[in-house]
Structures are given as C-alpha cells and as structure tokens.
Amino acid sequence: xxxxxxxxxxxxxxxxxxxxxxxxxxxxxxxxxxxxxxxxxxxxxxxxxxxxxxxxxxxxxxxxxxxxxxxxxxxxxxxxxxxxxxxxxxxxxxxxxxxxxxxxxxxxxxxxxxxxxxxxxxxxxxxxxxxxxxxxxxxxxxxxxxxxxxxxxxxxxxxxxxxxxxxxxxxxxxxxxxxxxxxxxxxxxxxxxxxxxxxxxxxxxxxxxxxxxxxxxxxxxxxxxxxxxxxxxxxxxxxxxxxxxxxxxxxxxxxxxxxxxxxxxxxxxxxxxxxxxxxxxxxxxxxxxxxxxxxxxxxxxxxxxxxxxxxxxxxxxxx
Amino acid sequence: xxxxxxxxxxxxxxxxxxxxxxxxxxxxxxxxxxxxxxxxxxxxxxxxxxxxxxxxxxxxxxxxxxxxxxxxxxxxxxxxxxxxxxxxxxxxxxxxxxxxxxxxxxxxxxxxxxxxxxxxxxxxxxxxxxxxxxxxxxxxxxxxxxxxxxxxxxxxxxxxxxxxxxxxxxxxxxxxxxxxxxxxxxxxxxxxxxxxxxxxxxxxxxxxxxxxxxxxxxxxxxxxxxxxxxxxxxxxxxxxxxxxxxxxxxxxxxxxxxxxxxxxxxxxxxxxxxxxxxxxxxxxxxxxxxxxxxxxxxxxxxxxxxxxxxxxxxxxxxx
DNA sequence: CTGAAAGCGCTAACAT
DNA sequence: ATGTTAGCGCTTTCAG
Numbered sequence: 001x002x003x004x005x006x007x008x009x010x011x012x013x014x015x016x017x018x019x020x021x022x023x024x025x026x027x028x029x030x031x032x033x034x035x036x037x038x039x040x041x042x043x044x045x046x047x048x049x050x051x052x053x054x055x056x057x058x059x060x061x062x063x064x065x066x067x068x069x070x071x072x073x074x075x076x077x078x079x080x081x082x083x084x085x086x087x088x089x090x091x092x093x094x095x096x097x098x099x100x101x102x103x104x105x106x107x108x109x110x111x112x113x114x115x116x117x118x119x120x121x122x123x124x125x126x127x128x129x130x131x132x133x134x135x136x137x138x139x140x141x142x143x144x145x146x147x148x149x150x151x152x153x154x155x156x157x158x159x160x161x162x163x164x165x166x167x168x169x170x171x172x173x174x175x176x177x178x179x180x181x182x183x184x185x186x187x188x189x190x191x192x193x194x195x196x197x198x199x200x201x202x203x204x205x206x207x208x209x210x211x212x213x214x215x216x217x218x219x220x221x222x223x224x225x226x227x228x229x230x231x232x233x234x235x236x237x238x239x240x241x242x243x244x245x246x247x248x249x250x251x252x253x254x255x256x257x258x259x260x261x262x263x264x265x266x267x268x269x270x271x272x273x274x275x276x277x278x279x280x281x282x283x284x285x286x287x288x289x290x291x292x293x294x295x296x297x298x299x300x301x302x303x304x305x306x307x308x309x310x311x312x313x314x315x316x317x318x319x
Numbered sequence: 320x321x322x323x324x325x326x327x328x329x330x331x332x333x334x335x336x337x338x339x340x341x342x343x344x345x346x347x348x349x350x351x352x353x354x355x356x357x358x359x360x361x362x363x364x365x366x367x368x369x370x371x372x373x374x375x376x377x378x379x380x381x382x383x384x385x386x387x388x389x390x391x392x393x394x395x396x397x398x399x400x401x402x403x404x405x406x407x408x409x410x411x412x413x414x415x416x417x418x419x420x421x422x423x424x425x426x427x428x429x430x431x432x433x434x435x436x437x438x439x440x441x442x443x444x445x446x447x448x449x450x451x452x453x454x455x456x457x458x459x460x461x462x463x464x465x466x467x468x469x470x471x472x473x474x475x476x477x478x479x480x481x482x483x484x485x486x487x488x489x490x491x492x493x494x495x496x497x498x499x500x501x502x503x504x505x506x507x508x509x510x511x512x513x514x515x516x517x518x519x520x521x522x523x524x525x526x527x528x529x530x531x532x533x534x535x536x537x538x539x540x541x542x543x544x545x546x547x548x549x550x551x552x553x554x555x556x557x558x559x560x561x562x563x564x565x566x567x568x569x570x571x572x573x574x575x576x577x578x579x580x581x582x583x584x585x586x587x588x589x590x591x592x593x594x595x596x597x598x599x600x601x602x603x604x605x606x607x608x609x610x611x612x613x614x615x616x617x618x619x620x621x622x623x624x625x626x627x628x629x630x631x632x633x634x635x636x637x638x
Numbered sequence: 639c640t641g642a643a644a645g646c647g648c649t650a651a652c653a654t
Numbered sequence: 655a656t657g658t659t660a661g662c663g664c665t666t667t668c669a670g
Contacts, residue, residue: 001454003647014657019649028655043450048431049377050647053368053662068396068412074388081414090428092411093387095400109409112367131362135320322663333641338665347639369663372646 002042011038022046052114060090061301062110062118064103068095070246072271072290073121076142079294080119087302089116096123104128111135117301119294122146125185138304142297144187145314152300152313154293158188161286161319162195162241165268168284169239170203174266178212178237180226180247189215192243192270212237216247223250231258239266245273248283289317321361330357341365371433379409380620381429381437383422387414389565391590391609392440395461398613399438406621408435415442423447430454436620438613441465444504457623461616463506464633471619471632473612477507480605480638481514481560484587487603488558489522493585497531497556499545499566508534511562511589531556535566542569550577558585564592567602608636 004018011018011034020027021035038044052058063080065073077093084091092115096103103123110118111131117138120127122145129139129149141153162179169177179196182189197209214229216222223242227250230237242248248269255265262282271288296315323337330337330353339346340354357363371377382399384392396412403410411434415422422442429437430450436457439446441464448458448468460472481498488496498515501508516528533548535541542561546569549556561567567588574584581601590607615634 001647004649005647015647016649016657016659017655020656023649026655031656045427045431045450047372047433047647048428049368049372049433050662051649053366053372053664054647054649056662058368069390069393071388071390074393077387078414090413090425092413094409095397106409108364109367112364114366114368131364320663323665324663334663335641335643335665336639339640342665345639350640366663369646370665372648373663373665375646 001047002044003047004044007035007038007042007044010042011035056114057116058114059088060092060113060115061298061305062092062094062106062115064094064096064106064118064120066096066098066121066123068093072245072288075272075290076121076294076297079291079296080298081294082291083295083298083302087298089302098123100124100127107132110137116305119297119301120146125187138301140297140301140304142293150312152297152304152315154297154300154315154317156188156288156293157316157319158191159195159198161270161288162192162243163199164195164319165192165241165270165284165286166196166199168286169241169266169268170199172239172266172284174239176204176212176235176237176239177266178214178230178240179243180214180216180223180230180240180251181243182216182218182247184215186218189218189243192241196241216243216250218244219246220250220253223247223252224254225250227251227254231260238264239268241268241270243270245269245271248273252283286319289319293317320366321363322366323363326354326357326361326363329361330354375433376435377433378407379411379432379434380617380624381411381413381425381434383413383415383425383437383439385415385417385440385442387412391564391607394591394609395440395613395616398610398615399617400613401610402614402617402621406617408621417442419443419446426451430456435624438616438620439465444506457620459616459620459623461612469631471616471623471634473616473619473634473636475507475607475612476635476638477510478514478517480589480607481511481562482518483514483638484511484560484589484603484605485515485518487605488560488585488587489518491558491585491603493558495523495531495554495556495558496585497533497549497559498562499533499535499542499549499559499570500562501535501537501566503534505537508537508562511560515560535562535569537563538565539569539572542566542571543573544569546570546573550579557583558587560587560589562589564588564590567592571602605638608638612636 004015008015008018013031017027017031018035021032061084063077067073081091094106100123107128119140119142121143122141132139139151141151145153166177179193181193193213200209214226216226242251268284270286273285300313323334327334327337332350336346336350337354340351380403382396386392400410413425419442426447438459438461440462441460451458458470460470464472485496498512500512512532519528533545535545561570587603589605592604619632
C-alpha cells in the first residue's frame with residue numbers, strides 16, 4: 001500500500017502537502033493537480049487507521065439495535081444510514097440481541113475504535129455509557145430513553161399510540177379489548193399498556209384491567225403465549241391490542257391454528273407488519289415512523305459531533 | 320484515556336510488558352497480576368486504532384449486503400455474526416442497496432480501514448475487489464458468485480430450487496405454472512428461472528416459455544408489476560413460481576386486491592416469507608438456508624484470515 | 639523473560 | 655502557501 005510519502009515523492013512535494021490535498025486545505029492548484037495525478041498513478045488511498053490515530057476521531061458512527069431481524073429496527077437503520085451517508089459518515093450496525101453484555105461489548109468497541117458517536121436503542125435501562133460520555137463521545141438514545149444519563153433521546157408517544165389502538169378496536173364494535181404488551185420494566189411496553197389501560201378502565205369501570213393485560217417478550221413466542229393465556233380466561237376478550245409487530249405475528253398464529261376469525265377476535269398492532277400481506281387478516285395496523293426516528297437520531301448525533309452543546313434534547317416524534 | 324505507558328508506570332513494568340499481558344504472550348505471573356490490577360484501576364482499554372496501525376490488521380470483518388430490509392439477508396447476517404463473534408471478530412454490516420457505487424465505496428472503506436476480510440453479496444457482476452485482493456485481504460462471495468475473481472463463494476443450487484418450486488405446484492394440480500424471476504443479468508434470477516423452465520417445457524412442449532416468464536426487480540414493486548402482466552395474458556397461468564420473498568409479497572398484494580383465491584391462482588415462493596402468517600394464503604414456501612449460508616461464508620473467511628491458502632472454494636449449500 | 643527503541647501512516651504545530 | 659518534524663498508542667524486533 002502506497003503512503004503519502006511515496007505520493008509526495010512522485011509529485012515532488014512534501015507529505016504535508018499531500019495530506020492537505022486530501023483534507024481540503026487550500027493548496028497551490030498546480031501542486032494539487034500533481035498530487036492527485038501521483039495518487040491516481042499509485043492507486044493511493046489514505047490510510048484511515050493512521051488518520052484516526054492521529055486525529056483521535058473518525059467518520060464512523062455506530063448504531064446499536066436489539067434485533068436486526070425486526071423490520072422496525074432495520075427501517076430505523078435505513079433512516080440513520082441515509083443521513084449519515086449524506087454527511088460523509090459510515091454507519092456500522094451492531095446487533096445487541098437485547099443482551100446487556102453484547103451491548104456493553106459494542107459500546108467498548110465504539111470507545112476503543114475512536115468512533116465519532118453512537119446511536120443506541122438501549123437493551124436495558126442502564127447501558128454502560130459512562131466511559132464513552134466521559135471521553136466526550138456523543139450518544140443518542142432512540143425508541144427507549146436512558147434515565148440515568150444526560151443523552152439526547154428520540155422517542156415515540158407510546159401512550160397515545162396505545163390509546164389510539166384501543167380506541168380503534170372499540171370503534172369497530174368490539175366490546176372487551178385486552179392488551180399484550182412487552183416485558184415488565186420496559187419503558188415502551190409500560191407506556192403502550194398505560195394507553196390501553198386508560199381506555200379500558202374508562203369503559204369497564206368494574207373490571208380489573210390486570211386480568212386483560214399480558215406481558216410478552218416482544219418476540220413471536222411471547223405473542224403466542226400471551227394470546228393463549230387470554231383465550232383461556234373465563235371471560236375472554238373479543239379483541240386485543242398487541243404492543244409490537246413480532247408478538248402480533250405470534251398472536252395471529254394462535255388464532256389461525258384455532259380457526260378464530262378476525263370478526264371473532266379483533267386485533268390491533270403497534271407498528272407496521274412487514275409485507276403487509278395481512279390485509280385480509282383484518283388487523284388494525286398503527287404504523288410507526290421508524291425511519292423518521294432514525295433520521296432524527298442521526299441529525300441529533302451529527303449536530304453533537306459538530307460541536308453542538310447545550311442540554312440533552314428529548315424529541316418525541318409525532319405519530 | 321489511559322495508555323499502556325500509564326499502566327506500565329503504575330504497575331512498575333515496561334510498556335512492552337503491558338502489551339504482552341494484553342496479547343497473551345507469556346509473562347511473569349507477578350507482573351501480569353500487577354498489570355491487570357493497574358489496568359483495572361485506570362480503566363484502561365487498549366486503543367484498537369493504534370494496535371491496528373501497528374499490526375496492519377484488525378479483528379473486524381465487513382459484511383456487505385444489498386438490502387438490509389430483506390429478511391433473507393438479515394438472517395444471513397445473523398449467521399455471519401454468530402461465527403465471527405465466536406472467533407473474536409466484530410462484524411460491521413454495510414448496506415449496498417444494490418448499488419454498484421455504494422458497494423465500491425464500502426469496499427474502499429474495508430481497504431482503508433485495514434479490515435481483516437469481507438463477506439459480500441455482490442450487487443453486480445463485477446464488484447471492485449482488485450484493490451482488496453491485491454492487498455491480500457480475503458473476500459468471500461455469498462449467494463451470488465463473482466465470475467472474474469478468484470474468491471471463495473457460498474452458493475445455492477438455484478436451478479434445483481426453481482425446479483422444485485415448479486414441481487410442487489404441478490403436483491398440487493395446477494396446469495400452467497408461470498415464473499416471476501429477478502432482474503436480467505442476475506445469476507440467481509437466471510438460475511431459478513432455468514429450473515422453472517426445465518419443468519415447464521417438459522410439460523408444455525408447444526408453448527413458448529418466454530410468454531410465461533417475467534423479470535422483476537426482486538422487490539415488492541417488481542412482484543406487483545410482473546403479476547399484473549401475467550394476469551393480463553390471453554391465456555393466463557393458473558399458478559406462478561416467484562423467485563424471491565419480496566416479489567411474492569407484491570404478487571400476493573395484486574391477488575388480494577383482485578380477490579383471486581389461492582385455489583384460482585397457486586403460488587410458490589423461493590425463500591421464507593417473514594412472519595409465516597401466510598399459512599392461509601396457500602403459498603408453497605421453499606425455505607432457503609440463509610443463516611447457514613452466513614455461517615459457511617464466515618467459516619471460509621475466517622480460515623483465509625487464519626492463513627489458509629489453496630484454490631478458491633465453491634460451496635453449494637444443500638436445500 | 640523483560641526493557642529499550644523504532645516505527646505503522648498520518649496530521650498539525652511550527653517554522654520558513 | 656509549503657516544508658519539517660514530532661508525535662497519536664501500540665507492537666515487535668533486538669539486546670540484555
């Protein structure tokens with residue numbers, strides 16, 4: 001691999017001049033041309049590792065998501081990539097698999113690799129951000145907030161979403177709408193359930209809402225289990241709000257297996273179902289602005305990287 | 320950020336010894352303990368950028384896929400990640416979006432970042448691999464081969480898959496099975512179509528197969544367009560083999576809109592449909608070993624990184 | 639087994 | 655505006 005020294009020699013200038021040409025610093029046009037010609041001839045590409053070591057920063061941002069197979073997150077990733085590319089940054093995508101350990105490992109990598117910043121969908125309430133923040137690497141949380149740390153966050157109005165989903169089902173004539181939400185202790189799960197509960201209690205003053213609230217794991221299996229549980233209630237619901245896309249799939253599977261029609265048991269899903277082939281399944285879908293969440297997070301991060309100071313922002317996306 | 324010098328000073332040893340401790344080189348256990356204690360106290364993490372510059376290699380491999388929103392590729396990515404993690408490598412995922420330019424840019428990054436290797440689902444017939452290969456960075460192609468370059472490849476037996484999909488539909492009683500395949504000039508598209516055509520011509524000696532072959536773009540929109548075209552034929556097919564998952568969704572959408580039942584128009588899909596909620600849609604699904612493709616590619620790449628020489632391997636995964 | 643010292647390729651003072 | 659030079663933090667000969 002050629003280095004700036006070889007390019008410099010071939011172009012008859014100093015290494016510093018070569019560096020300047022490649023960094024947009026003003027240089028005598030003659031020299032610049034010679035440098036570019038020499039670089040082309042030698043097929044020179046600046047060594048980013050060296051540059052990074054020297055500059056102590058790089059044009060790479062990390063995006064850590066909890067499940068790369070969930071279209072909500074891949075769509076979010078597209079949003080981040082769009083903005084980052086425009087700004088000349090590369091995005092490296094990391095899958096924490098909802099594991100705190102993997103998340104921590106990736107955050108260490110971000111740190112050790114001198115990345116410019118990180119956009120994180122936290123796998124837990126307490127991601128290990130201290131090191132990074134201490135070092136001055138900016139971080140932005142998306143979809144889920146990080147209570148303990150002063151980081152920017154881009155969030156959804158989950159309570160409203162939960163309420164809307166519930167309203168839609170009642171509006172369609174269902175009489176008893178249950179809820180399948182995410183894991184205990186998960187912010188989005190709690191908020192979406194709260195939205196549901198507000199509507200539910202308004203309509204069923206005498207019924208304990210907890211009987212109609214199930215917690216799943218935000219995965220297909222959790223949706224199956226929760227749906228099964230709801231169906232075995234003495235007075236089963238005639239409709240259900242499911243707090244994310246994967247669990248909706250699980251719930252639908254159960255209904256299909258038992259040949260329960262959309263009219264018998266209504267369903268609303270928070271978030272797009274991939275490949276909306278489900279029209280005839282009669283599921284009420286509440287789309288979520290996943291991609292916009294990504295672009296907003298990227299904008300926030302890029303601003304911080306550019307030196308923006310000021311108190312942590314908290315952006316709530318309209319739904 | 321602390322450096323090995325500070326750790327060395329605190330531990331009362333030389334920087335070289337600290338380096339050795341962190342690299343598993345044998346060191347006096349006393350020293351090693353002191354170094355580890357000092358490192359812990361200072362919260363030292365080795366600077367990977369410096370290490371990489373010095374070693375001229377890193378424990379990062381790139382995976383370049385053409386569409387991060389396609390579950391086939393995310394599943395493949397999981398396979399790669401699994402193996403890579405086990406071997407102590409990080410995976411950075413890049414989305415070429417089927418664009419030759421973006422692919423080339425990412426390949427440049429792989430080169431400039433001194434990555435250990437790259438696994439590539441080529442967006443074109445001629446990915447710009449020369450630089451990388453010239454530099455000795457190993458590359459493995461997955462799902463699509465790279466005719467011009469001597470790189471390892473992990474492929475599917477697409478012709479067999481196409482044939483099987485077709486057979487299944489005829490076996491279910493359909494009489495005239497059409498095919499929607501991928502873009503012209505795409506290897507997998509051509510091969511899957513060839514499999515279909517072999518079956519088709521065997522059964523319809525007098526019919527020009529080209530009339531029942533449509534080319535789409537491997538995306539939802541392409542599936543829609545192709546399905547629409549097939550339905551407007553004078554003698555429309557009564558079933559269709561669709562060469563990938565996304566186009567199947569597009570094709571299904573058309574059928575749903577026109578209220579055409581699975582019995583009226585049968586369908587087979589190459590590759591899993593995400594969230595198999597489609598049971599009642601009657602689609603014959605031919606699962607593809609996406610994840611296994613990823614692990615196989617990772618194994619091949621890791622072997623090359625470890626110094627394996629020898630002629631390029633060509634692995635065809637069983638279906 | 640350990641330490642001293644020379645770079646990896648680049649950038650950014652500083653000096654010209 | 656350009657060149658000289660000193661590192662960025664680490665690994666790795668080479669001596670001891």
